[in-house]
Structure formats: structure tokens, C-alpha cells
Amino acid sequence: MSCALGLATPLSIVVSEGKCAQNGILIKKSQILEDANKIDTIVMDKTGTLTYGTLKISKLYNYSTYPKDKLLYLVGCIEINSNHPIAKSLVNKENKYEKVTDFKNLDGLGLEATLNNKKYYLGNSKLVAKLSIENTHVQDEQTLTQNGSSIIYVIEDNKIIALIGVKDIIKKDMKEVISKLEDLNINTIMLTGDNETTANLVAKELNIKEVIANVYPQDKTNEIKNLQSKGKKVMMVGDGINDAPSLATANIGVTVANATDIASNSSDVILLNDSLMSLIKLINISTKTLKIIKENLFWAFFYNIITIPIAMGLLTRFNITMNPMLGSLAMMLSSLTVILNALRLRK
Secondary structure, three states: OHHHHHHHHHHHHHHHHHHHHHOOEEEOOOHHHHHHHHOOEEEEOHHHHHEOOOOEEEEEEEOOOOOHHHHHHHHHHHHOOOOOHHHHHHOOOOOOOOOOEEEEEEOOOEEEEEEOOEEEEEEOHHHHHHOOOOOOOHHHHHHHHHOOOEEEEEEEOOEEEEEEEEEOOEOOOHHHHHHHHHHOOOEEEEEOOOOHHHHHHHHHHHOOOEEEOOOOHHHHHHHHHHHHHOOOOEEEEEOOHHHHHHHHHOOEEEEOOOOOHHHHHHOOEEEOOOOOHHHHHHHHHHHHHHHHHHHHHHHHHHHHHHHHHHHOOOOHHHOOOOOHHHHHHHHHHHHHHHHHHHHHHHO
16 A cells, blocks of 8 residues: 555656646756645746747937948847847848957846947946946937837947837737736736836736836846745746846746746746746646645555554454455555546646
């Protein structure tokens, strides 16, 4: 009968992991299946997670003497070295770009590089402030953010030469995902380095009630820790290099399809498709797995409690004995019950 006890949990986990794989959910640790149903807060990055990350230029303000094509070529020379979703919208695959030197990824700010002996920066308004550059283009920035665009300042030798707005597309089933998470009493929070106006526009469309914007990568980790300190069980969903520390800090880290290698390595779960509906499936599978494990343990203990005292001869005074053949049959039935119950997870 101890065989049934030994099968009760691991068999359920193995069947559930297979079911997750069928649904495009790669589980790195079996413990995730026991913990996912305990999650009460899901924190999501915006670009590439809530949205497709396939950005397009919505507006370009050119403050330089460069023609538009030349300006975008300079931007492409720098952005081609980045893995950020914004970079893909600014790189023309048909162009042959010059190599830059001293390229740096400035966490939460943007990019830095040298090209033709000139220093270039591409980034957000926080980068402009950090470089102590006078910004006379705030009104243009506000126009872009009110339109739901993310903004990129182009800086050449400490002078703003352009402002680019790029706009993303929200994933088609995200509103339904947020609604289903709410039905499961799970709070959804958007955590993004993007500006507050743009983030709030996306949140409003998706009915996300809590937004934390303008966040540096290291601050994302602090926000996760802050939620955990309040007793929250936190799942972090992201895709970029900047999300890696917070993915590792959360109770469960989840990366979406096309995430960077660093983010995927830092996560506990990898979704192999673009749809975050897989999160709902993961939580449902986890809930059912825990239920089946408890049922298996009940039946395993039930058989042991009933049959072991008889097998030990403790009930012989009541003329209750067990034939060894019946004992073997009972042991087989206990294991078979656990196996068949675990296989219900395949449905």
C-alpha cells in the first residue's frame, strides 16, 4: 500500500507537466504546479508582454539639419545593437549600418554610443534629465504621450536633435485575460519603465486598475519585494533584459514568447506562444493538480488504514483476517486507484 503513497504526488505532477506542455507552457520546476494556484497578484511589464512589442513610428520631430532618412539611419546604427522591442521599430533590415563604438545599454534610460567621433544618446526624458540637458521640447513629448506613444529622444553631443514617438499594439486577448484573472480574485498590476500617460492609456483600455510607471529596472525588483513584504504571492510576467531581476525575485517568474535569453533563464515558466491566456490555464491546472494530489493521498491512506491492521493480525480476535492473495489484490487496487485518479488531469 506504500506504493500508492509513493505515487500520489509525483504521478500527478508528471501528468500535469505533460498537460502544461500540450498547452505551450514550459515548467522548469515541479514546485510551480503546487504554488501557481496560491498566486494573488500578477505583475506585468507593458511592452512585449501586454502588447505585441511590434512598435511602429507614430511621429517624428526633427530638430536637426539632417534629412529624415539620414536621421533615421543614425538612429538605426545605434538601435541595431539593442534587443529591446523599441529597437526593432527603428531598424530597417534592408540598410547596411555602420558599426558604432562604446555602445552601452543604460538600464531604464536608453542607449549610448559613439559614431563618427560624435557621442549619441537615445532614450527617455529621464535620460535627458540625467544628462542635465535643457529640454525645450516638452510640449511635443506631451503630444506624443497623449496619443499613447512611447518616446525616444535623440541626442547628439549633448543636444536634442530629434524626438521619436513609437506606438505599440495591445495583444488581442489581453482584455479577456485581465477579466478572467479578476474573476479568480487575482490583482493585476502594470509595472513599466514607460511614462505614466502612455501606461495609463493602455491600462484604461485593459481595465487594469493599478499602474506603476517610470520605473527603473532595479526599482522593479524593489516593487516586487514590497508586495511580498505585504504577504502577497507574486507572479511576474516579462520579456526583456530589464525584467530579469524581478522575474527571479517573484514567487513565480514567467516569460512570454520571444523573450530575451537572460529573461528566460531567470524565469520559472516559459510561455511558448503569444497568448497570456496560458496564465489562466497554468493556474487552473495547478488548482486541479493540488486537488488530485489531496484525493490521491486520501485514497492511499484510506487503503492503508483499512488493510494494514488486518494484515498485521490486529483484528484476529474478531475473526477478521486477510488472505495474502487478497492483500496483494488490495495493494494493486490502491495503486490503480491513484494512477487512474491522476490520469483524470489529462482531461
